[in-house]
Amino acid sequence: MGERDDGLGLSLSLSLGLNQKESTPRLNPTPMASYSSSSHMHMQNSWIQMFQSSERNSDVGSFLRGLDVNRAPSRVVVDVEEDAGVSSPNSTVSSVMSGKRNERELVAAAGAGGGRTIEDNETERGSSSLGGGSDDEDGGGNGDDGSRKKLRLSKEQALVLEETFKEHSTLNPKQKMALAKQLNLRTRQVEVWFQNRRARTKLKQTEVDCEYLKRCCENLTEENRRLQKEVSELRALKLSPQLYMHMKPPTTLTMCPSCERVAVASSSVAPAPVMSSSSPMGPMSPWAAIPLRQRPAAGSR
DNA sequence: CTTCTATCCATTTTTACCTCA
DNA sequence: AGTGAGGTAAAAATGGATAGA
Structure with missing residues:
Protein backbone atom coordinates (compact mmCIF):
# COMPACT_ATOMS: atom_id res chain seq x y z
CA MET A 1 0.00 0.00 0.00
CA LEU A 213 13.34 10.29 23.26
CA LYS A 214 12.37 6.68 23.53
CA ARG A 215 15.96 5.71 22.98
CA CYS A 216 17.09 8.22 25.57
CA CYS A 217 14.62 6.85 28.04
CA GLU A 218 15.82 3.34 27.45
CA ASN A 219 19.43 4.36 27.90
CA LEU A 220 18.67 6.24 31.06
CA THR A 221 16.69 3.35 32.40
CA GLU A 222 19.57 1.05 31.75
CA GLU A 223 21.98 3.49 33.33
CA ASN A 224 19.74 3.84 36.33
CA ARG A 225 19.50 0.12 36.69
CA ARG A 226 23.26 -0.19 36.55
CA LEU A 227 23.75 2.50 39.14
CA GLN A 228 21.18 1.00 41.43
CA LYS A 229 22.99 -2.25 41.22
CA GLU A 230 26.23 -0.58 42.06
CA VAL A 231 24.69 1.19 45.01
CA SER A 232 23.41 -2.05 46.38
CA GLU A 233 26.82 -3.60 45.94
CA LEU A 234 28.45 -0.74 47.80
CA ARG A 235 25.92 -1.04 50.56
CA ALA A 236 26.73 -4.69 50.83
CA LEU A 237 30.39 -3.86 51.12
CA LYS A 238 29.62 -1.59 54.00
CA LEU A 239 28.87 -4.65 56.05
CA SER A 240 32.38 -6.03 55.55
CA PRO A 241 34.83 -3.23 56.55
CA GLN A 242 37.98 -5.25 56.11
CA LEU A 243 37.23 -5.99 52.56
CA TYR A 244 36.05 -2.47 52.06
CA MET A 245 39.34 -0.94 53.27
CA HIS A 246 41.37 -2.98 50.86
CA MET A 247 39.27 -2.80 47.82
CA LYS A 248 39.83 -0.58 44.92
CA PRO A 249 37.26 2.10 44.50
CA PRO A 250 34.57 1.45 41.97
CA THR A 251 35.22 2.56 38.51
CA THR A 252 31.98 4.38 38.40
CA LEU A 253 30.56 6.84 40.83
CA THR A 254 34.01 8.22 41.16
CA MET A 255 33.40 11.45 39.41
CA CYS A 256 30.72 13.98 39.88
CA PRO A 257 29.44 14.56 36.39
CA SER A 258 28.58 18.13 37.04
CA CYS A 259 31.55 19.45 39.00
CA GLU A 260 33.97 16.81 37.74
CA ARG A 261 35.39 16.21 41.18
CA VAL A 262 36.09 12.93 42.73
CA ALA A 263 33.02 11.80 44.52
CA VAL A 264 32.89 10.14 47.89
CA ALA A 265 31.73 6.61 47.94
CA SER A 266 31.43 6.46 51.68
CA SER A 267 28.34 4.81 52.92
CA SER A 268 28.57 6.47 56.28
CA VAL A 269 28.47 9.92 54.86
CA ALA A 270 25.32 11.37 53.48
CA PRO A 271 25.41 11.76 49.74
CA ALA A 272 24.63 15.45 49.83
CA PRO A 273 28.09 16.72 50.79
CA VAL A 274 29.57 14.44 48.22
CA MET A 275 28.37 16.67 45.44
CA SER A 276 29.21 19.81 47.27
CA SER A 277 31.60 21.93 45.35
CA SER A 278 33.04 23.44 48.47
CA SER A 279 34.27 20.24 49.99
CA PRO A 280 33.55 17.32 47.80
CA MET A 281 35.73 15.07 49.84
CA GLY A 282 34.99 15.43 53.46
CA PRO A 283 37.33 14.40 56.27
CA MET A 284 35.36 11.27 56.71
CA SER A 285 35.97 10.16 53.21
CA PRO A 286 37.54 6.74 53.04
CA TRP A 287 39.05 7.70 49.76
CA ALA A 288 41.00 10.46 51.40
CA ALA A 289 43.36 7.88 52.74
CA ILE A 290 43.88 6.41 49.33
CA PRO A 291 46.64 8.00 47.27
CA LEU A 292 45.34 9.80 44.31
CA ARG A 293 47.21 7.65 41.87
CA GLN A 294 45.26 4.66 43.08
CA ARG A 295 42.01 6.24 42.14
CA PRO A 296 41.38 5.20 38.64
CA ALA A 297 38.89 7.83 37.79
CA ALA A 298 40.75 10.67 39.43
CA GLY A 299 44.01 9.56 37.96
CA SER A 300 42.51 9.35 34.54
CA ARG A 301 41.72 13.01 34.50
C1' DC B 1 -10.27 49.48 20.65
C1' DT B 2 -12.87 47.27 17.08
C1' DT B 3 -13.39 45.42 12.59
C1' DC B 4 -11.84 43.28 8.53
C1' DT B 5 -8.83 40.48 5.93
C1' DA B 6 -5.46 37.05 5.20
C1' DT B 7 -2.95 33.32 6.77
C1' DC B 8 -1.75 29.44 9.47
C1' DC B 9 -2.57 25.21 12.02
C1' DA B 10 -5.17 21.20 13.84
C1' DT B 11 -8.63 18.32 12.83
C1' DT B 12 -11.99 16.10 10.02
C1' DT B 13 -13.96 14.59 5.72
C1' DT B 14 -13.67 13.02 1.13
C1' DT B 15 -11.48 10.75 -2.61
C1' DA B 16 -8.46 7.75 -5.27
C1' DC B 17 -5.66 3.94 -5.09
C1' DC B 18 -3.92 -0.39 -3.44
C1' DT B 19 -4.01 -5.09 -1.43
C1' DC B 20 -6.21 -9.18 -0.40
C1' DA B 21 -9.58 -12.65 0.10
C1' DA C 1 -9.88 -12.73 -14.24
C1' DG C 2 -13.21 -9.96 -11.92
C1' DT C 3 -15.02 -7.93 -7.63
C1' DG C 4 -15.92 -5.88 -3.25
C1' DA C 5 -14.16 -4.77 1.46
C1' DG C 6 -10.86 -2.64 4.07
C1' DG C 7 -6.84 0.24 4.67
C1' DT C 8 -4.10 4.16 3.55
C1' DA C 9 -2.26 8.55 1.81
C1' DA C 10 -3.37 12.59 -0.14
C1' DA C 11 -6.41 16.41 -1.29
C1' DA C 12 -9.77 19.28 0.38
C1' DA C 13 -12.86 21.29 3.90
C1' DT C 14 -13.72 23.25 8.42
C1' DG C 15 -13.13 25.93 12.50
C1' DG C 16 -10.29 28.49 15.58
C1' DA C 17 -6.37 31.54 16.48
C1' DT C 18 -3.52 35.26 15.25
C1' DA C 19 -1.31 39.25 12.99
C1' DG C 20 -1.52 43.36 10.47
C1' DA C 21 -3.95 47.25 8.39
Missing part, protein backbone atom coordinates in the same frame (compact mmCIF):
# COMPACT_ATOMS: atom_id res chain seq x y z
CA GLY A 2 0.97 3.55 0.11
CA GLU A 3 2.19 3.11 3.61
CA ARG A 4 4.95 0.89 2.45
CA ASP A 5 6.70 3.80 0.92
CA ASP A 6 6.08 5.93 3.89
CA GLY A 7 7.14 3.29 6.29
CA LEU A 8 10.36 2.81 4.46
CA GLY A 9 10.99 6.46 4.40
CA LEU A 10 10.26 6.80 8.03
CA SER A 11 12.52 4.00 9.03
CA LEU A 12 15.29 5.51 7.03
CA SER A 13 14.63 8.82 8.60
CA LEU A 14 14.66 7.34 12.02
CA SER A 15 17.91 5.60 11.59
CA LEU A 16 19.55 8.60 10.12
CA GLY A 17 18.15 10.84 12.72
CA LEU A 18 19.28 8.68 15.53
CA ASN A 19 22.71 8.37 14.20
CA GLN A 20 22.91 12.04 13.76
CA LYS A 21 21.65 12.74 17.19
CA GLU A 22 23.82 10.21 18.85
CA SER A 23 26.80 12.12 17.69
CA THR A 24 25.24 15.26 19.05
CA PRO A 25 23.31 14.15 22.07
CA ARG A 26 20.66 16.74 22.08
CA LEU A 27 17.36 17.23 20.49
CA ASN A 28 17.00 19.19 17.36
CA PRO A 29 17.47 22.78 18.42
CA THR A 30 14.87 23.88 15.93
CA PRO A 31 12.15 21.34 16.28
CA MET A 32 9.76 21.12 13.44
CA ALA A 33 6.89 21.58 15.74
CA SER A 34 7.69 25.23 15.83
CA TYR A 35 9.37 25.80 12.58
CA SER A 36 8.60 28.90 10.70
CA SER A 37 9.42 30.36 7.40
CA SER A 38 12.42 31.98 8.93
CA SER A 39 13.83 28.77 10.22
CA HIS A 40 12.97 26.43 7.46
CA MET A 41 16.50 26.39 6.22
CA HIS A 42 17.52 24.45 9.26
CA MET A 43 15.22 21.65 8.52
CA GLN A 44 16.16 21.78 4.94
CA ASN A 45 19.64 20.77 5.86
CA SER A 46 18.74 18.23 8.44
CA TRP A 47 15.43 16.56 8.63
CA ILE A 48 13.59 17.52 5.60
CA GLN A 49 16.03 15.97 3.24
CA MET A 50 15.50 12.66 4.88
CA PHE A 51 11.80 13.01 4.46
CA GLN A 52 11.94 14.31 1.02
CA SER A 53 14.11 11.56 -0.24
CA SER A 54 11.61 9.04 0.90
CA GLU A 55 8.63 11.00 -0.11
CA ARG A 56 10.06 11.57 -3.47
CA ASN A 57 10.32 7.88 -3.87
CA SER A 58 6.77 7.66 -2.80
CA ASP A 59 5.80 10.22 -5.34
CA VAL A 60 7.66 8.42 -7.99
CA GLY A 61 5.96 5.27 -6.94
CA SER A 62 2.56 6.77 -7.12
CA PHE A 63 3.50 8.37 -10.34
CA LEU A 64 4.57 5.11 -11.80
CA ARG A 65 1.42 3.54 -10.57
CA GLY A 66 -0.52 6.34 -12.06
CA LEU A 67 1.28 5.93 -15.29
CA ASP A 68 0.68 2.29 -15.46
CA VAL A 69 -2.85 2.19 -14.33
CA ASN A 70 -4.47 5.42 -15.02
CA ARG A 71 -2.91 7.59 -17.53
CA ALA A 72 -2.29 6.80 -21.09
CA PRO A 73 -0.41 9.64 -22.69
CA SER A 74 -2.84 11.81 -24.43
CA ARG A 75 -3.19 15.23 -25.89
CA VAL A 76 -2.29 18.25 -23.96
CA VAL A 77 -5.05 20.65 -23.15
CA VAL A 78 -3.91 23.73 -21.39
CA ASP A 79 -6.31 26.17 -19.96
CA VAL A 80 -4.68 28.69 -17.77
CA GLU A 81 -7.31 31.31 -17.76
CA GLU A 82 -9.66 29.80 -15.38
CA ASP A 83 -6.99 29.23 -12.94
CA ALA A 84 -6.62 32.88 -12.47
CA GLY A 85 -10.32 33.37 -12.54
CA VAL A 86 -11.13 30.85 -9.92
CA SER A 87 -8.01 30.84 -7.96
CA SER A 88 -7.72 34.30 -6.69
CA PRO A 89 -10.43 33.95 -4.14
CA ASN A 90 -8.50 35.71 -1.50
CA SER A 91 -8.61 39.01 -3.16
CA THR A 92 -11.71 38.98 -5.26
CA VAL A 93 -14.05 37.02 -3.16
CA SER A 94 -13.12 38.39 0.14
CA SER A 95 -13.86 41.83 -1.00
CA VAL A 96 -17.40 40.85 -1.71
CA MET A 97 -17.93 38.39 1.04
CA SER A 98 -15.87 37.78 4.09
CA GLY A 99 -13.68 34.99 5.15
CA LYS A 100 -12.30 31.89 3.61
CA ARG A 101 -15.49 29.98 3.54
CA ASN A 102 -16.88 32.29 0.97
CA GLU A 103 -14.03 31.63 -1.28
CA ARG A 104 -14.68 27.96 -1.02
CA GLU A 105 -18.35 28.42 -1.62
CA LEU A 106 -17.62 30.48 -4.61
CA VAL A 107 -15.35 27.87 -5.99
CA ALA A 108 -17.91 25.21 -5.42
CA ALA A 109 -20.60 27.34 -6.93
CA ALA A 110 -18.48 28.04 -9.91
CA GLY A 111 -17.85 24.37 -10.30
CA ALA A 112 -21.51 23.56 -10.07
CA GLY A 113 -22.99 26.38 -11.99
CA GLY A 114 -21.48 26.04 -15.35
CA GLY A 115 -18.19 27.27 -14.06
CA ARG A 116 -15.22 25.17 -14.69
CA THR A 117 -13.24 24.81 -11.56
CA ILE A 118 -13.13 21.19 -10.68
CA GLU A 119 -13.73 19.83 -14.05
CA ASP A 120 -11.20 22.13 -15.49
CA ASN A 121 -8.79 21.22 -12.90
CA GLU A 122 -8.91 17.72 -14.11
CA THR A 123 -8.10 18.95 -17.52
CA GLU A 124 -5.36 21.08 -16.20
CA ARG A 125 -3.97 18.28 -14.21
CA GLY A 126 -3.95 16.06 -17.20
CA SER A 127 -2.26 18.70 -19.16
CA SER A 128 0.49 19.38 -16.75
CA SER A 129 1.08 15.80 -15.88
CA LEU A 130 2.98 13.78 -18.30
CA GLY A 131 0.40 14.24 -20.91
CA GLY A 132 -1.69 11.99 -18.77
CA GLY A 133 -5.33 12.02 -18.17
CA SER A 134 -7.60 10.31 -20.51
CA ASP A 135 -10.35 12.82 -20.74
CA ASP A 136 -13.25 10.46 -20.59
CA GLU A 137 -11.86 8.75 -17.59
CA ASP A 138 -12.06 11.52 -15.08
CA GLY A 139 -13.56 14.42 -16.81
CA GLY A 140 -16.82 12.76 -17.45
CA GLY A 141 -17.36 11.89 -13.85
CA ASN A 142 -19.03 13.96 -11.23
CA GLY A 143 -17.50 17.22 -12.10
CA ASP A 144 -20.73 18.77 -13.14
CA ASP A 145 -22.62 18.29 -9.96
CA GLY A 146 -20.28 20.50 -8.04
CA SER A 147 -19.19 17.76 -5.71
CA ARG A 148 -15.62 17.73 -4.67
CA LYS A 149 -13.41 15.67 -6.85
CA LYS A 150 -10.14 14.18 -5.94
CA LEU A 151 -7.23 15.81 -7.60
CA ARG A 152 -4.25 13.60 -7.59
CA LEU A 153 -1.40 15.82 -8.50
CA SER A 154 0.81 14.75 -11.30
CA LYS A 155 4.40 13.85 -10.76
CA GLU A 156 5.62 17.02 -12.32
CA GLN A 157 3.34 19.08 -10.18
CA ALA A 158 4.37 17.25 -7.06
CA LEU A 159 7.99 17.56 -7.99
CA VAL A 160 7.79 21.27 -8.51
CA LEU A 161 5.88 21.67 -5.30
CA GLU A 162 8.46 19.63 -3.46
CA GLU A 163 11.30 21.63 -4.87
CA THR A 164 9.56 24.82 -3.95
CA PHE A 165 8.87 23.51 -0.50
CA LYS A 166 12.55 22.78 -0.12
CA GLU A 167 13.28 26.41 -0.69
CA HIS A 168 10.31 27.86 1.13
CA SER A 169 8.13 25.95 3.50
CA THR A 170 5.72 28.84 3.26
CA LEU A 171 4.77 30.99 0.34
CA ASN A 172 3.86 34.59 0.08
CA PRO A 173 0.90 35.44 -2.11
CA LYS A 174 3.07 36.31 -5.05
CA GLN A 175 4.95 33.07 -4.95
CA LYS A 176 1.74 31.20 -4.46
CA MET A 177 0.11 32.71 -7.46
CA ALA A 178 3.17 32.22 -9.61
CA LEU A 179 3.44 28.63 -8.59
CA ALA A 180 -0.22 28.04 -9.18
CA LYS A 181 0.03 29.51 -12.60
CA GLN A 182 3.10 27.51 -13.39
CA LEU A 183 1.43 24.29 -12.36
CA ASN A 184 -2.00 25.13 -13.69
CA LEU A 185 -3.46 24.80 -10.26
CA ARG A 186 -5.61 27.05 -8.20
CA THR A 187 -3.81 29.10 -5.65
CA ARG A 188 -6.01 27.49 -3.08
CA GLN A 189 -4.69 24.11 -4.15
CA VAL A 190 -1.13 25.29 -3.79
CA GLU A 191 -1.93 26.73 -0.43
CA VAL A 192 -3.58 23.53 0.72
CA TRP A 193 -0.74 21.46 -0.59
CA PHE A 194 1.77 23.47 1.38
CA GLN A 195 -0.36 23.19 4.46
CA ASN A 196 -0.56 19.46 4.10
CA ARG A 197 3.12 19.26 3.34
CA ARG A 198 4.01 21.17 6.47
CA ALA A 199 1.73 18.90 8.43
CA ARG A 200 3.42 15.82 7.03
CA THR A 201 6.83 17.19 7.81
CA LYS A 202 5.82 18.04 11.28
CA LEU A 203 4.30 14.68 11.86
CA LYS A 204 7.39 12.89 10.75
CA GLN A 205 9.56 15.15 12.81
CA THR A 206 7.43 14.36 15.80
CA GLU A 207 7.82 10.69 15.14
CA VAL A 208 11.56 11.03 14.86
CA ASP A 209 11.77 13.03 18.04
CA CYS A 210 9.59 10.52 19.80
CA GLU A 211 11.82 7.70 18.70
CA TYR A 212 14.87 9.55 19.88
